[in-house]
Amino acid sequence: MSSEVAVVYVLTALGLVVVALTRLRLRADDAAGRTRVARRLLDLHTGAGIAALVTWTVFLVAPADTALGGDTVGIVGLGFWWLVVVAGIGILLRWLPSSGRHASAGAEDSWSGGPALSLLAHLGTAAGVCVFTWAYLTSVV
Numbered sequence: 001m002s003s004e005v006a007v008v009y010v011l012t013a014l015g016l017v018v019v020a021l022t023r024l025r026l027r028a029d030d031a032a033g034r035t036r037v038a039r040r041l042l043d044l045h046t047g048a049g050i051a052a053l054v055t056w057t058v059f060l061v062a063p064a065d066t067a068l069g070g071d072t073v074g075i076v077g078l079g080f081w082w083l084v085v086v087a088g089i090g091i092l093l094r095w096l097p098s099s100g101r102h103a104s105a106g107a108e109d110s111w112s113g114g115p116a117l118s119l120l121a122h123l124g125t126a127a128g129v130c131v132f133t134w135a136y137l138t139s140v141v
Helices: 003-026 039-061 071-095 116-137
Strands: none
Touching (some): 003 039
């Protein structure tokens, strides 16, 4: 196994961590961030994340000469990963400072004391998906 393929496998596992921790952090009514995240956005992030993990993992482990290891499954997996990134960026928007007469103060984040963990996770996922796309386009995976 080449080092490029190993990096793709590690980033795939980290994607699982990001999807799971995002769901855990935002499931409660007193979730971290300035405002609560819309339930549909969180569901989209989680659903697309699960679909991305399953589809992409099947694509990675299936032999290239089978339907599951073929181009279509890889493209579908990448599409789900990009949907995860878009939903994750939408979740990150909750950290933008709000101002005005009726603006409320941000809630304390019990896991990190601020947006650092969310920024690391979601911007890291965006970088990882760029690596996945590069690996797919250059036929590394």
